[in-house]
Amino acid sequence: MSRLRAGIVGGGRGAFIGAVHRIAAELDGEAQVVAGAMSSNPARARASAEAWGLARSYDSYEQMAALEAKRDDGIDFAIVATPNHLHLPVARAFLAAGTHVICDKPLAANLDQAHQLAKAAAASGALFALTHTYSGYPMVREARDWVASGRLGELRKVQVEYNQDWLREPVERAGNKQAAWRTDPAQAGVSCCVGDIGTHAHHLVEFITGRQVESILAELTSFVDGRQLDDDASMLLRLEGGVRGTLACSQIACGEANDLRIRLYGSKAGLEWRQQEPNALQVKPAGEAWAIHRVGDGYLGEAAARATRTPAGHPEGYLEAFANIYRDFMADVRRVAAGEPALGNYPGIEEGLRGLRFVQASVASSNQGAVWVAL
Amino acid sequence: MSRLRAGIVGGGRGAFIGAVHRIAAELDGEAQVVAGAMSSNPARARASAEAWGLARSYDSYEQMAALEAKRDDGIDFAIVATPNHLHLPVARAFLAAGTHVICDKPLAANLDQAHQLAKAAAASGALFALTHTYSGYPMVREARDWVASGRLGELRKVQVEYNQDWLREPVERAGNKQAAWRTDPAQAGVSCCVGDIGTHAHHLVEFITGRQVESILAELTSFVDGRQLDDDASMLLRLEGGVRGTLACSQIACGEANDLRIRLYGSKAGLEWRQQEPNALQVKPAGEAWAIHRVGDGYLGEAAARATRTPAGHPEGYLEAFANIYRDFMADVRRVAAGEPALGNYPGIEEGLRGLRFVQASVASSNQGAVWVAL
């Protein structure tokens, strides 16, 4: 089987996420990044492409979208790893050229742009994937299987949180560029913390439960003096079917790195998963001993098994989870090329729209003093 | 030093909490339970007293309060371990007789009764302690020291939860007496879950932070069909000084026993403590490695050290924490007897009143669809 050819927009030197996309795309030997428009600065773009040994470097994504589509050996899909406000124009350019797109979350800088992108995707017919990484972890997929199979009984309550601490001080005024754009309403939109990591928590809830969050009540806070956007949020959630929940996210939670964790309680059993120890899933059946389910073991379901590369006992991590999103997306790329229907086993436009609605609702709720807002 | 003499009301056979009070009172060899009115059923009261080898058994608490106060070898303090609605009359009887009282939480069945009890305590001059057990754990006291000393920096956020699962099914209709009265508004008052365990979480927050919860926003839920009171609650908290928080409590969280846990985040460091592993306190300083502080180690503060009975490496638990509340209370009993002023290093009337205000506010908030209610 020949490798798919990928092209990347953004992700140039210094941007950690560029390398993550390349590794995730290439991990299973099914693709190779061969082209790039890795920076809006042409010199930087070329240097980044050279550092990666790309066959073709472009000065602009427009040029890349147009020229690659004409080549016999042109790219099979485009990776969008730019800042958020460029997701719409970049993705639209490739979709318009009929090129499949895999894009960083969030879908766009705001809901209006997201709707435009949704339209572009619908018009194109090309595939579109959104890299909500955490749904790529095998034990997250196992958790979804547990809920779907009814083994938890009637689902009742969900507690999800995502705590970080990198914005605990005003680093945006001390030269940290990531912090600077994320805390700037002009670049980041209406939210910092909720938009960046709250959306991951929201997606994880909907992914695992298979239910939509119907309405939220949120209090967003800026703990650091002078910061314009939220660096912390606490929320109550109401999901379809009477499920209740809480969501907490923070970028000022001292000592936490990416402490994404979720607990689910049904009438028959509970579940607990943490990204910091991703290879275990705690199952808590009513009246019985807790069970620690572990990646690679034979009793796991098919979804978890397919998302695992090594036998039991070999820890897998973030890059492998990211690669699982790619793997499912690329399987569809091949399927479509072979004239088969896409399966869509990965987050896409719909999840992206829901994520932006979630962000807007949380800001609206908080601005009104914490009231219920429907998604 | 001679042992103090204690008398117990309630806590007869079958009531687990009676034995806990006896163990806690006697653990350090500073007291002995010698008298009791252990049940409203006289035969059962006598049988319970006999099983414990008590010197004197009474048929009623009124009788006990009156007669013990007249004896030269009468009790030094009374233990109130009855159902909630009896806390007021029982405590009042002993306070009126000038006998010190240590009482199970909550202070009373409702806020009105609590105010009456407060008045009785004020009028009496006798000591009054409320057994909010969890503040007796050494590492909880260490956590309080951390906050008070400023080592966390400016406190910003608190996450507290208390999850159980014993009401996950309608056991109140299957003969479980504890469940029957706790889910009956006539006996338990306005709340089940918040009143029973939410108050512990609330007290823990105020104890450790040294700040009052100013207002709360709560959603209470009854997940089990036909249940009249809440078996689950999720809340947002606003504390003095701009501190924000979440509080979740549940009695339908499958697989959880008494999973009380708290996390605090300040501008310089975070803290985490769990009752299920009470002998450790996780400290998370910004930019540094996490530290696991352990009971009995030399670097701990004086409050933790005083609350520990064994050298490092010997796990202590719930009974020892309970005994620490007693120890501080009994030290005051001796102090007052010696004509010295009481120190009051234990929860009392004020904490009890705050607890009941918290319960009422949470119900009021939830009934209005989750709005902010001041405490």
Added chain:
Amino acid sequence: MSRLRAGIVGGGRGAFIGAVHRIAAELDGEAQVVAGAMSSNPARARASAEAWGLARSYDSYEQMAALEAKRDDGIDFAIVATPNHLHLPVARAFLAAGTHVICDKPLAANLDQAHQLAKAAAASGALFALTHTYSGYPMVREARDWVASGRLGELRKVQVEYNQDWLREPVERAGNKQAAWRTDPAQAGVSCCVGDIGTHAHHLVEFITGRQVESILAELTSFVDGRQLDDDASMLLRLEGGVRGTLACSQIACGEANDLRIRLYGSKAGLEWRQQEPNALQVKPAGEAWAIHRVGDGYLGEAAARATRTPAGHPEGYLEAFANIYRDFMADVRRVAAGEPALGNYPGIEEGLRGLRFVQASVASSNQGAVWVAL
């Protein structure tokens, strides 16, 4: 039921273990320490007895043994909490007077003394218990049930260790009295580390497996310069029935307090228990998820259930484990008083003899360069 009366020898002020014995004896309200010969220094003995409020203080254990036996309200049993070399004479005095004895481990300062004590016990007919504390933990008893019931399949391998660090520096030359006598061959006998904590590990293995260690191969080391006795040991074990094992103990393992842990592997499942988190037992069935069995839960066996005082979710610890040894011993004291046969559900003479054989064998093995020595 009236409380049993106990008398203590040793355990005076400053000796942590004295208070532990008192708490353990009295925890369940079934006994009270009423008499003592708490120090060989009469003034110190009296001060200690007064601090505890004992009814009767003696200047010597001989006097106490003789006089208590003559009183109508004399003690029901004697607690031996002296340094090791006094176990023999003290226990013998009470046994000769027909008084039951519960004694700190080890049984005696050496095997010869231990045999004399065994003879005295056999001649007396009074009960004798040895406080191997760790076998009092509920989950240790649960582990024993697992092995005995065959749920592990054919037992194959055991790994046990007990690590501490309090002798990591030459504290015996800096005024630490505990360290001084334990590292002095004249007072401690042939071993420091193996005698003090290796024996606990050895007893735990035999208690849980129900099998005897047949032979050992040991390397004892003194890591601290100038120390005459071992502060660390590593061993291979051969148990009855072809079971193999390792035993490691250390008093120089920096950062460890009392890290006693054991793992057992059978043909069908494995088990793991740690004293630092004593309320959980990890069960590892072949080909299945791990299970975390927790104190107080309904699926546990009767032995664990009987050794638990509080409902699930309330951590118990070292003092409760110690009290479980006492509880079983005191049940026999009452049984014998009622003319019923003793059950002997606690460590005694036989376990004490085996412990001393284990210590001597380990020293002999190490002195010969680490060769197999039969126990």
Added chain:
Amino acid sequence: MSRLRAGIVGGGRGAFIGAVHRIAAELDGEAQVVAGAMSSNPARARASAEAWGLARSYDSYEQMAALEAKRDDGIDFAIVATPNHLHLPVARAFLAAGTHVICDKPLAANLDQAHQLAKAAAASGALFALTHTYSGYPMVREARDWVASGRLGELRKVQVEYNQDWLREPVERAGNKQAAWRTDPAQAGVSCCVGDIGTHAHHLVEFITGRQVESILAELTSFVDGRQLDDDASMLLRLEGGVRGTLACSQIACGEANDLRIRLYGSKAGLEWRQQEPNALQVKPAGEAWAIHRVGDGYLGEAAARATRTPAGHPEGYLEAFANIYRDFMADVRRVAAGEPALGNYPGIEEGLRGLRFVQASVASSNQGAVWVAL
């Protein structure tokens, strides 16, 4: 920078380790596997090469070694992923052709072959790396830094273990091919368990401590009836400088997957690391709180930092550790190509020889009833 070209021998369909080598070699975008002799069965070799999309497939490694060396675009290095008894001939063929080699551990099927391979490597001048994976973990490298820097003080004791359970039943007689050759003396040599995983534990000890194991005393056991080679071993270790240790490895430890863990105790601090949670390193300074050092954090040393691909909070795992060995090896491949001296920051011939000496010594020790054998 252009990608290095790699060729693989072995690792065809069904062999999990082949894919691991490919992923590890390509993870950082610095190499691509372009050629292979992936099976001794030509049809299977071609099918495997096709599945990977290799540019060139060979029927034999001899052919591949010869032809690749002549091409302008020939491979820069060869990956040896065959069964052990082929390591010598395959590696020798490439070394003789001047091609760098990276090879699975163990170095060869026995010590004699290993010496021949050492000779071939010395004669060739080409680079040779051995994939002792676990030394690729960032926190293992951090641990080595701790020891080397003296932060542990004088090193005293090491406890290492590697437990698995996949040979707990006679699966070699039920069609498991991996089990069949590993338990067959003709194919696996003198040892199964020690040769397969004991060597990893041995290498980890020497890697982290920077000291050689001078002598060992071992008891090897075959717990499964009819098995000819060991499936379990327990050892005592003596390292340079008076360091003592234990090593336990097992393939019948029910419930364990690849539970490689190591603890080190020095005069000032202890360390603990487990492969199952590889992103943390526990540091236990004497008299202070434990510290949890975590991958990606700023306080770690340069070796750990260089071995990490993502910011703090993103778990990395086995594949990334494997890729770290490759990264260091490939850096040398480029260095040598540029005329610079190799740095050799990876296990090689010397480590391979030591590993085989360790296996032979352990078997010799056990056969003599567990006596000390020098390495």
